[in-house]
Amino acid sequence: MSCVFIIFDQLLAKKEIFKMNYWWVNQGKNHKNEREKGYLWAPKTNKIGHKIEAYELLNSAKVGDLVICYSDKYIKSIGFVVKEAITATRPSIKAYDQWNEEGYYLKLNYFDMDKQIERNEIPLNWRINEGGPFNATGELKMRYFHPISEDFFKKVYYKFSNNFSEDLKKILGEKMKFTEISNDKTVIKHIYNYICNKGFYYLIDDVANLLLSIKAKPFVIFSGISGTGKTKMIQWFAESLGANEINGQLAIIPVRPDWNDGSDLLGYVDIKGEFKEGPLTKVIRQATDNSNDPYFVLLDEMNLARVEHYFSDILSIMESRKWKDGKLTSSPLLSQDITNFKEDLYLPSNVYVIGTVNMDETTHPFSKKVLDRANTIEFNRVELSNFSFLEDLEETEPMPISNQVLESKYLHLKDVYKEYKDLVKKTTMVLEEINNELRITNAHVGYRVRDEICFYLAYNESGDLMEYEQALDYCILQKILPRISGSDSRIETLLKGLYRIFTQRELDDNQEDLNLIDTKNALYPQSTRKVIEMLGRLRVDGFTSFWV
Structure with missing residues (x-):
């Protein structure tokens, strides 16, 4: 001793x-x-x-x-x-x-x-x-x-x-009661306690889901009704890990309706021929110089402008990520010929982009191109009378972490297949069954969605965070259901087919009030509730989509 x-x-x-x-x-x-x-x-x-x-x-x-x-x-x-x-x-x-x-x-x-x-x-x-x-x-x-x-x-x-x-x-x-914060369970518990201390209520599984989503792909979309604390959730998430606006590791960028191209985020060359940095470029340069620190970019109300117009360059560069000498790198985001920087600007692996969205008459819908590349997390749960989480709270201070805690280990299916062959095969079988229904409206998913779902599930299993079915339920809800929208009979057939897969039983056509359906025993209860909600809107409005 x-x-x-x-x-x-x-x-x-x-x-x-x-x-x-x-x-x-x-x-x-x-x-x-x-x-x-x-x-x-x-x-x-x-x-x-x-x-x-x-x-x-x-x-x-x-x-x-x-x-x-x-x-x-x-x-x-x-x-x-x-x-x-x-x-x-x-x-x-x-x-x-x-x-x-x-x-x-x-x-x-x-x-x-x-x-x-x-x-x-x-x-x-x-x-x-x-x-x-x-x-x-x-x-x-x-x-x-x-x-x-x-x-x-x-x-x-x-x-x-x-x-x-x-x-x-x-x-x-x-002996000193220092908690190591290098494993996912400890990180999640710390973030959850920190957010509760701020007076906000979320399930700890929701925190785990956000962490897994960020690890699977550094681009996440937060949707939900106004006032549920989407922006605050991201702000407290980042702050709990030592990232804030003061040290530059958190940047909150409000999106404007007149954004038409990437220059509003990345920058532009003015009439004098000088490059004017955009807000995202400033973050990326700082993150490049501090590769051990995670940097969070919050695009607030990101669909006030068409995301495909101003964010397409960043989305393309995200897909260019590759391994080089054991490190993640990407294609150049901005050439030094344009910026006059000392070298080309790349998208570093320690930058995480999270966008908040509302769906109303002032905003734009998302294309499948965008939805394929993100986890879409919906926050509509509101429990105004729940005060129990405020009892016996312990003061929780930010714990700065290394980017290694969040950085992706997987880029391609072969990366995860080596360690989790059975998980990949099992998940692919489920997705093929879902795809058979999605083909009715040509909404079936491709390799990218399959791969990123497998990444998420592998991180979940390595961290021993949730049961497999619960984690896959989150993935279906976030990666597949947002793709569905329409008004014809094919949408109803599709949603009924998904209901059958999620619950292992047929939907009773004589059920008048779909809200009375018990989803507790469903294989994927969250996704089942969403399908029921979408079917209800189709019956009432003649049109349905994922978005409220």
Whole structure:
């Protein structure tokens, strides 16, 4: 057992409250020697006998405190204080020769990082706001030992949790109650708690669905009646993961009815021949420079203009994504000949586009081209009298995460087929049965929809999030049903055929009030309810579609 575990057990067993402090040490070339022998050392005075505050602070470190050990541009280790500072003579290391003989000796237990963290990977605004070891421009001060805030360390840990060794994660998880946020279940629970703390109610499965949808394809459409919190849901989702408008990781772009082409989003060349950046281009450039951070773009009321007109370039580039040297890349989105940037602009894998839509007389419908490329999530559930979720809420702070948590692992069916062959075959059989009905109106789905549904289901299975049928129910509701609209008898035949597949029984033609049909025992209850809703509108209005 590590001596750190023993120390924590002893501290936690005491009656008084144990409060850990956090420190940053700039070790420079001394890191290797100090790490090997498990200590920090600093002289009591400089050559002219003056005390130095940064060295005196070694005396303030207590047993159990955590120290970020920094050297040569990288965080290389995390140390835990196992014995408080004592007076000790200078270690016999050449680098110490310039110092006085007597100094402070602090005993540490070192744990190396699995992957060292470069200083500049830590967001600049975090460094500037923290102060401590950083100056007003976010650069390191030339001082030895600094206190840092718990909040700063937590943000670093949550953002770079994959860089920490398993031993470190065990200590931080078991003894310090730090929750690792690198698996989907933990991420979903955190997002759900964060949104509840904001006074909004959604099912935790809805949060899981949004996360899976984003992982399956970085383009999601949010639909639903006005006032259900579509925009807020996305805003809190992003903010819970450390992305907000202040740090630039969340951009809310209101769509205007007069947008006719991609220049309103990407930019244009003015009469002087100078390129004027659009709002999306600014986000993409920042995301490219910070590839470890997720960036969310919210296109608010995105169908006020025709999506096919102003968003087609981005949709095409999304489909061009490919693997290159183990990383996701795309075709150029903007050529440097147009922008005068140093290089072509590509769509990075850490940008996620989410659009909110309303369907009324002021908006435009979506073509199958757009619907094929997105998950369409509908939010119409309203429970005004539900206050139970507001009871016993624990304060939840944002947890910055690495883009690795959201980034897609699959681009082609062969990627997922290697790991989930049975799942792919099972899903394809269901989709073929659904396609037999969709062919009645030429609305059947192609390879792209099949592949992205399989990606979604693979992520669901690897994260152990939902039962297979529940996850497939979400996929059918989001990827297939939005394609259906019309007014003739073929639509009714199609919807009745889907009802039969979803419930494993025929629809009773004598059922006058379709809302009385019990869907609890249906194989795909959400999709069944939607089909019933669409059939009801067809009977009443003579026309139906997915959209309310």
